[in-house]
Each structure stands twice: as structure tokens, then as C-alpha cells.
Amino acid sequence: GITGEVLPLLACLADPSFASALGGFAPLLIKAMLVLYVPASPFMYMNMVKNRKGAFKKRFAKPPPPPKAPVGAEFPEDSKGGRSTSEAGKKAFAAAIGGSGVGEAEAAAAKCAGERSWRFGYNKHITKLVRLSCESPAAGLGSAKAGLGWMYENMVYHSPDQTLRGPFGATVDKVTGSFETGAVRGGKQSPPPGYRVPYDAGWHPSRPRPPPTGPSDCLSGKALKAQAAEWAAGGIIEPDAAEALCWLSDHFDKGESLQDVYVVMIGAGSAMGPFPKLMEMGATVVAIDIPGAWGKGGPRPASAVWRRLCDTARGSAGSLVFPLSKPQSQCATDEELYEAAGCDLMKQPGEIANWLCEWQKTLPDSAKVMIGNYTYLDGELHVKLALCADHCTQR
Structure with a gap:
């Protein structure tokens, strides 16, 4: 390779018409390049040897080992032999949308299943699922059951010894x-008597230390229920969370356990x-x-x-x-x-x-x-x- 580069340069120097090229500067440039070849050629040669070794290594490399069989719960194989989480998610959400049973559910499910750019277009389909599920309790339960049903039927399960392999729902029940x-x-x-909640009236998760937990630093009884009502009214907790706190307070104040x-x-x-x-x-x-x-x-x-x-x-x-x-x-x-x-x-x-x-x-x-x-x-x-x-x- 180096010889093939040097010989054309020498041939140029022997050509009389080349002597006046570039205002007479071309012969000097060629001679400088030839001089550089003396110290640089060993490095160029070793680089070519390295490239040759790399090419042969790739050409005669052993084939990669086959992928290990999955163990436990796993995503289903797609048409390309991989296990696309995006494709599985799209189909599960499409099934959930269709399971709501609302009038436009079937068309919305088909649109979700046909989404080509799921990574960037999933949000509108999930928003649609939430809206359809809020139509009625039956619609919400139907969506959840249909989505889970798709997961049980299409996700797969493999036992550690690979004797059990198949759809998750039908296969995992065979485990003994x-x-x-x-x-x-x-x-x-x-x-301890009663139900107490640690509270210092100003604690926040960003603070480095948790609130004190002494008896005087806890809410209980009427004080706890009043604070729960205040939190619910201010939108800090949901109303049912406040009701649960009040129920717990009454439950333990009665001596229950x-x-x-x-x-x-x-x-x-x-x-x-x-x-x-x-x-x-x-x-x-x-x-x-x-x-x-x-x-x-x-x-x-x-x-x-x-x-x-x-x-x-x-x-x-x-x-x-x-x-x-x-x-x-x-x-x-x-x-x-x-x-x-x-x-x-x-x-x-x-x-x-x-x-x-x-x-x-x-x-x-x-x-x-x-x-x-x-x-x-x-x-x-x-x-x-x-x-x-x-x-x-x-x-």
C-alpha cells in the first residue's frame, strides 16, 4: 500500500510538465511528502496490520450463543422474534379501551391498535381510555378486566426448568x-392505646429530619379528626382518606385492636x-x-x-x-x-x-x-x- 502511494509521487517528479505546477511549488511539496514517509511508514504499516487482524476476527468470529430461555413472567414474542414492550402495551390498552363497552369504544380500540408511532402517540389513547372508563362503574371495571385479560392470555410464563411454558394465566396455575x-x-x-399520627404542624418531606414522635408531638382523638377534616377541605388529602383516619381513631378509641x-x-x-x-x-x-x-x-x-x-x-x-x-x-x-x-x-x-x-x-x-x-x-x-x-x- 505504501509502495503504491510512493511510486506515483516519483513518477510526478520525473515529468517535466509537473515542475512548473503550483508556481513551481509542487515538486517541493512532493519531496516533503516523500521525506515524511520515512518516519511515518512503520506506523502506517502497523495500523494496516491491526485493521487486517480486526477484519479477519470479525469474518471468522464464532456465532453468538442463542439467547437464554426466559424464566418467570415475560413479554410475548413479536413478529420479528423479539419481545417488544411497546407492542404489548399498545395491544393491552386497545383491549382495555374495547372492554369499556361504551358506544365509541370499538372504534377507539381499533384506532389504538393501529397506532404506528406508539412511543409518541400513546398519550391520546390513554386519555381516551380514562375518559371512557369514567362513563360508569361498569365501564371502568370492564376496561380493567379486559386489559388484565389480555395480559393473562398473551404474556408468557416459563418455569425455571422449562417444563412449563405458555400463556401466563393458563401456565402459572399448573405450578405445584x-x-x-x-x-x-x-x-x-x-x-398502645388509641391511634396516633406524628405531626409537628410544619413538617415537609424535603426536611432532613422526620418529625418528633413523642406523645406530645402526635395527633389523636378529636384533634386528629379535626386535622383530617382540615386537610380534606384544603385538598391535601382525599375525602375518603380523611374518613378512614376518623374511622381508625374511633375504632381504637373504643378499645378495639x-x-x-x-x-x-x-x-x-x-x-x-x-x-x-x-x-x-x-x-x-x-x-x-x-x-x-x-x-x-x-x-x-x-x-x-x-x-x-x-x-x-x-x-x-x-x-x-x-x-x-x-x-x-x-x-x-x-x-x-x-x-x-x-x-x-x-x-x-x-x-x-x-x-x-x-x-x-x-x-x-x-x-x-x-x-x-x-x-x-x-x-x-x-x-x-x-x-x-x-x-x-x-x-
Whole structure:
């Protein structure tokens, strides 16, 4: 390659007509270039060797390994063999729009399904869904059921050993596995009297310190109900939230407790969840959260979540129930118990639902059972979480 560049330059110097080119400056320019080739040619040669190696490496590279089979809840394959979250979302919303049953629902659903630029055009279809759902309670419920129905029929589920594969709803019900049960009882005999809400009349989440929690810094009784009414009137909280606070205040002022209340918390370790308050008031919480064995040996092991939950339960009047990967009697230490606790909601929804149903059969007839989903992740992971949590709730 270098020879092919140098020979034409030498040929130009031998041509008499080239001597007067560029006002006689052309021969000097060619000679300067030839001089530069002496120190630069080794670098040029090595660069060509490097490019040749790279070209051969790409030409004879081994084919990439086939993608691993999905485990747990996953988006359906599209026409190109991928798993487009946008395409799945578009179809789910189209089904929800059609499920409202309102007069223009069918045309609106078809328009949604035919949207070519979903990334930039989804907002108008979701706005339409909300408007149609607000037509009546039946329309709202119909939209929700139709959207969820599409998810159950089109999202897929793969068991870890790949023996179960297919549509999420029909496949996850075939799972037969379950968990062992762990329990931690609170050390207090009874919850504190009344229902108190910490409040310092000026606290804001942006402040670095939480409000004081002493008896004089809490609202209760008539003061709590008056403040709740003021918040509702000012639009700070919804009216039904104020009514709930007033009901709770009256409930506990009568000497009632949560001793017969069982709350299944999917995402019990969530910061937005009511776990500490439920423990304080004497409820039994069935905690679903990430496996404690995750991150073992790392800077942020998941066992810390279960240590926090168990420590909170021990210092309260409530009780904590949770799934275990092995019997609690085989956990020699608390740390071993924390590492055995928990489950993977996205990969084990069937096992979790089976375990919850088995646990529910052990409750007395007077038990009041409720379930709430407090999980959150970004993007497509949250869709999978929500679907798996809904399966557990329906079971």
C-alpha cells in the first residue's frame, strides 16, 4: 500500500510538465511528502496490520450463543422474534379501551391498535381510555378486566426448568411448588392505646429530619379528626382518606385492636408500605419480598431487608409470617433465617400463590384478611411485577 502511494509521487517528479505546477511549488511539496514517509511508514504499516487482524476476527468470529430461555413472567414474542414492550402495551390498552363497552369504544380500540408511532402517540389513547372508563362503574371495571385479560392470555410464563411454558394465566396455575413458613412473634402484649399520627404542624418531606414522635408531638382523638377534616377541605388529602383516619381513631378509641386482622403485603419492605404501623397496632402481616440470599457477601445483601422486618416485629405487638426456602427449625442462627426468607415474585408467582392459599386455610373463621401490592420497579419490570402480584391476589 505504501509502495503504491510512493511510486506515483516519483513518477510526478520525473515529468517535466509537473515542475512548473503550483508556481513551481509542487515538486517541493512532493519531496516533503516523500521525506515524511520515512518516519511515518512503520506506523502506517502497523495500523494496516491491526485493521487486517480486526477484519479477519470479525469474518471468522464464532456465532453468538442463542439467547437464554426466559424464566418467570415475560413479554410475548413479536413478529420479528423479539419481545417488544411497546407492542404489548399498545395491544393491552386497545383491549382495555374495547372492554369499556361504551358506544365509541370499538372504534377507539381499533384506532389504538393501529397506532404506528406508539412511543409518541400513546398519550391520546390513554386519555381516551380514562375518559371512557369514567362513563360508569361498569365501564371502568370492564376496561380493567379486559386489559388484565389480555395480559393473562398473551404474556408468557416459563418455569425455571422449562417444563412449563405458555400463556401466563393458563401456565402459572399448573405450578405445584410452594414454600416453608416462618414466623416471628412480637414481644409486646398489647398495642398502645388509641391511634396516633406524628405531626409537628410544619413538617415537609424535603426536611432532613422526620418529625418528633413523642406523645406530645402526635395527633389523636378529636384533634386528629379535626386535622383530617382540615386537610380534606384544603385538598391535601382525599375525602375518603380523611374518613378512614376518623374511622381508625374511633375504632381504637373504643378499645378495639387489629389482633384478628391479617394483612398480606406484597413488597412488605417497601418504604411506602404500612408495615411499621401495622406491627405497632398488633396486626399479623404476611410479608412477601425479595429472597434474603440475594447479594450475599456483597455491600447490600437482601438479608438486611428481612433483618429490619423481623426486628420491627419483635419490638411490636404484632406478628410476622413469611415464606422460607427451608424449615425454620433448620435455621441455626438469625442470619441464616434472614437468608432463607423471601421469594422471587417475577419468577415464582405460582409458588407464592400456592403458599398463600395453604396459609389461608390455617386461619380461624373470624380472621379478617386483606392483601395489598406495594412493589415498584422501573419500566417493563414493573409490568411483570404487577401481573404476578395480581395473580397472587386473585388466587
